[in-house]
Amino acid sequence: MLKQEDFSPVTLADRDFFEHHYTLYPQTHSDNTFTNMVCWNHIAQYRYAYINGNVILASTIAGVTRFRPPIGPRDPELMKDLIRFAIEIGDNTPLVLIDPETARWIKEIDSSLTLVPDRNHFEYVYLASDLAELPGKNYLKIRSQLNKFRKNCPNTIEPITAENRKDVMEFLVKWCEWKGCENDLVLAHEKEAVFFAIEHFTELPLRGLMIRVNSQVAAISLFERLNKDTALVHFEKGLPDCEGIYKAINRETAALLAGEVTYINRESDLGVHGLRDAKIRYHPHHMVEVCSLKSDPEMNKTLDLLGNVL
Structure with a gap:
């Protein structure tokens, strides 16, 4: 027993x-x-x-x-x-x-x-090609926001590595200051989780992507292969300086993964109303119930x- x-x-x-x-x-x-x-x-x-x-x-x-x-x-x-x-x-x-x-x-x-x-722990799974290409009228508003970001915020994309990990840590400090992690228990726990992921980046089966704006890290994503046809995005963070930054890191991550997997799992919404709305707007292919x-x-x-x- x-x-x-x-x-x-x-x-x-x-x-x-x-x-x-x-x-x-x-x-x-x-x-x-x-x-x-x-x-x-x-x-x-x-x-x-x-x-x-x-x-x-x-x-x-x-x-x-x-x-x-x-x-x-x-x-x-x-x-x-x-x-x-x-x-x-x-x-x-x-x-x-x-x-x-x-x-x-x-x-x-x-x-x-x-x-x-x-329902709060149902996970949202999208076609990688949809997130990468943002096709049709369903993604018209998202494409518009993404184009606005590209026009107003000249940027570069690069993978997260051991060599630029210090820059990511500095970005996360700024992100926590903006979000007020110290005054929000949930965000404080999330801060510890994402810091652990970066500190142990080479010890985990993680890959990552960052967007730099004016040479400074403005957004990151951390992801891994979940199974043979699905990638899993664990963390996605961005600073508010450039409107559309979250749309950009989402799209760049998907563009990288679309050649490797069919689907991208973007986890659950935990019952958070605004987060649920945001995930639904990207039109999931199916849910992990x-x-x-x-x-x-x-x-x-x-x-x-x-x-x-x-």
Whole structure:
């Protein structure tokens, strides 16, 4: 039976392990990626267990622990054990980021379990060619803003490397001063995550792009290959000095990736109204849908039943 001692912290030293496992079981959601876990470890305290060829991920935020479904070969007994364990030590949402196929499998295991869509964590996936070319009337306004940027802000594009990483750090300091990271807990956590990504850029499977305006870094993006046909953009930051800078870094990143992948995952909106509107305006090709296991008074019965069969 699963226990707390089965789980170990996710660290930079685990990169090879996760890369090998995800080669066997490719991921579609950003939260499970190694980069995401180590960059956000300061707030989410990611841990993992490796059991019967499956990886089980857990995160603990503000004292609340939640689990992800096993990543590996289907093992009904392991899933039952995980559900029991998650209900036992978690809150009213003990199991999260359940993809539709796994959700159907869970319902086959126990039809009484309550699974609900988690819209705030649906991820937006776009055709790389759409983001690169901005075709047709759907992107008319975006093209106009991009042209205005190009006209008013002469710029150069370059990859992020170990050699220009110091410039990126200086840019991030300016970005945080503008956004007021020190006075916003969410932004403060994001600041720590993106700084970690840059500080450990060569240790992570990351690539990056920057836009310079008047020789100064004005925008950056950090991304990686998520699976065989999809790239994942982890971070995208820009300064307000040039209108349209976010449109520009989005387009330049897509132009670079369009020759390598079919799709670009730009993560979720976390329920933030303005962010949701911005992501919808780019017309996603599809969403990475997920749901969560919800506990209720009947869960105690489920817990007892699962305990009896294990």
